[in-house]
Amino acid sequence: MLNQAIKTAEEAGQKILEFYETDLEVIEKEDDSPLTKADLAAHHIIVNALKEIDPDIPVISEESGIPDYEERKNWDTFWLVDPLDGTKEFIKKNGEFTVNIALIKGDKPVLGVVYVPALDIMYYGDDTIGSYKREGDSKAEKLETDTFKNTGPARIVVSRSHGDDNTQAELEKLGIEVSEEVPSGSSIKFCLVAEGKADLYPRLGPTMEWDTAAADAVYRYSTNSGEKYSPLKYNKETFKNPYFLLGMDEFIDLE
The missing domain is CATH 3.40.190.80 (D-Maltodextrin-Binding Protein; domain 2)
Structure with a gap:
């Protein structure tokens, strides 16, 4: 599933970049957050691809709304997606926006893909192989860092x-x-x-x-x-x- 999620994030990211250099039409959502055609295009690519991986796994995307808790409270596994996180950064054209795909089991993510299309940087990880960062065509590097112990600033x-x-x-x-x-x-x-x-x-x-x-x-x-x-x-x-x-x-x- 991880490799398929990575490929899907890349495809969505490339579609987003098609809008990146154009004059963007920005719509205000009900919560006053911005929405563009790039958000919606990435949403459709991701949701369709995840349904092909396993049609029995539900998908929640920022652009599809949240099912009632009574419906989802007994879900064991589901996909959780933000097709274009950082829409404000996208509109500002500073490159710091991402495609986010996660697989949730129980109450935690067991797989995550974060793609930065403008910089061609891919972060990914799961509970079996650990986490990695890949820049462009370079070899992915494993991320192994310590938590903060508050022994200094x-x-x-x-x-x-x-x-x-x-x-x-x-x-x-x-x-x-x-x-x-x-x-x-x-x-x-x-x-x-x-x-x-x-x-x-x-x-x-x-x-x-x-x-x-x-x-x-x-x-x-x-x-x-x-x-x-x-x-x-x-x-x-x-x-x-x-x-x-x-x-x-x-x-x-x-x-």
Whole structure:
């Protein structure tokens, strides 16, 4: 399934790039987030491809809506997709947008693919082989990084489009000193922690499960054995994630 998901993410990414250099028509969704034809085109490519892999596995995409909890609460396995994460970055044309495909079992992602089409960077991982990063045609490199132990200052990932001046202050309350802020867009933020370019990703703002699932899988399995701790759970009654701090071995309450 992983190889098929990687291929599907690449196909969706190439379709997105066809729109990237054009004048974009932007529609505001009900939650005031932007939507473009690229989002919808990628959505159809991914959903159709995943149905071909196994028509019995349900697919939830950001652009298809969320089934009622009564319908999905007993699902053991389902695909969770964000066809174009970082639409604001896509509109700004800064390259920091991604295609996200995750496979959820129970309440966690067991497979995740994060493709950055403008940079031709692929992050992927699952609970059997671990996590990898591939740039262009180069050989994929295994991601094996340690969690943050708070024995010194931390490099933190911050959102390029959703800045929060309170983040450093909140971390200082927890006894975490910040040495550097690493700005990034979309789900790339998780991947920067997974590959060791940042220590922590504190999120003091709203996200949905499809925003995080694929990159969360890349982070969880970016270790030489087993699985890293993640504070996030999936297929909740509400699809909204709580505030979270990614990169440590324990739950840290940011609410």
